[in-house]
Amino acid sequence: MRQSRFVLHALALIGLLAGPCPLRAETGAASPLGVSVDDFSYVDTSGEVIDQTATHQKRLDAFMAALRADVAAEPRYRLVPSTAPAGEAQIKVVGGVQKMSTLVQWAKVAVIDVGASRVLYEKLYTFRGDNDEAWDHARMFVSREVRAVLAAALPTAQAAAVVPIGLAVFEFELEDNSAAPSSGLAGSDAATLADVTQGVRDRLAQSGRYRLVDTGGAMAEAVKARALRDCDGCEAAIAQKLGADQSLIGVIRRVSRTEYTVGFQVRDARSGAVVSRGDSGLRMGADYSWTRGAVHLVGDRLLADGAQQ
Numbered sequence: 001m002r003q004s005r006f007v008l009h010a011l012a013l014i015g016l017l018a019g020p021c022p023l024r025a026e027t028g029a030a031s032p033l034g035v036s037v038d039d040f041s042y043v044d045t046s047g048e049v050i051d052q053t054a055t056h057q058k059r060l061d062a063f064m065a066a067l068r069a070d071v072a073a074e075p076r077y078r079l080v081p082s083t084a085p086a087g088e089a090q091i092k093v094v095g096g097v098q099k100m101s102t103l104v105q106w107a108k109v110a111v112i113d114v115g116a117s118r119v120l121y122e123k124l125y126t127f128r129g130d131n132d133e134a135w136d137h138a139r140m141f142v143s144r145e146v147r148a149v150l151a152a153a154l155p156t157a158q159a160a161a162v163v164p165i166g167l168a169v170f171e172f173e174l175e176d177n178s179a180a181p182s183s184g185l186a187g188s189d190a191a192t193l194a195d196v197t198q199g200v201r202d203r204l205a206q207s208g209r210y211r212l213v214d215t216g217g218a219m220a221e222a223v224k225a226r227a228l229r230d231c232d233g234c235e236a237a238i239a240q241k242l243g244a245d246q247s248l249i250g251v252i253r254r255v256s257r258t259e260y261t262v263g264f265q266v267r268d269a270r271s272g273a274v275v276s277r278g279d280s281g282l283r284m285g286a287d288y289s290w291t292r293g294a295v296h297l298v299g300d301r302l303l304a305d306g307a308q309q
Contacts (some may be wrong), residue, residue, distance in 0.1 A: 032078040041096035060112035163213035164211040168239035
């Protein structure tokens with residue numbers, strides 16, 4: 001019960017500010033959904049001797065800034081300041097973080113339909129660690145689920161007005177330039193690349209801009225050998241045969257065991273022309289960080305830039 005107090009408090013405030021009208025677009029079918037992401041609260045009950053108030057506030061501020069950026073990056077949503085007049089935000093995202101011990105933190109998040117004074121989503125997350133990487137990983141997970149709820153909350157007419165692009169996202173490939181690469185694709189690398197591909201597919205699907213086309217039926221040799229990066233754009237024709245409008249290939253280039261780069265390229269399936277590409281530049285981190293790097297790159301370069309057919 002104690003963990004839901006911030007949600008009940010938010011609902012009480014919302015009930016004073018808005019009537020019981022249903023969630024709807026403000027003007028026209030294509031109006032973006034007004035979303036407010038309130039600052040999360042933070043409580044440290046770990047009993048640690050060192051005062052980390054300033055550090056925690058810095059990490060919380062970075063968490064909130066990144067979460068708001070994730071929402072604002074999608075054109076279907078209009079980010080509304082928490083201080084905006086009543087009625088500006090149709091959806092509110094509220095939450096709080098509690099540090100339970102040196103290694104364990106809780107994050108409670110709720111998504112609220114302001115007009116109906118109704119909780120659309122409420123979940124308690126547990127994440128380990130209290131460093132920048134742990135906070136960023138928690139934000140990515142929370143952001144992914146919050147944006148999925150927002151997508152479900154879009155008015156039917158507004159969602160129908162958006163014609164998603166059919167996109168064939170092929171499996172990410174590995175280019176190993178480390179000192180002693182193993183022969184073939186190691187099992188651990190294959191599993192990590194599968195996570196990278198799924199993370200990118202999830203990010204693109206949740207944006208609402210793309211309709212993912214199943215690539216499981218692609219039998220071309222370059223697909224089976226994971227060598228699309230070297231086939232001189234053949235992925236476009238393969239994507240067209242699958243019924244896609246565009247193709248996306250991605251490459252993880254391992255420079256060393258703790259250094260890597262991420263690249264992707266999107267082509268028009270009919271003409272083969274490159275419509276978007278991105279490269280992360282050199283990044284630090286072992287294979288566990290590949291997914292985070294790829295998802296960030298696609299979000300920053302492809303979704304933010306708004307590549308079209």
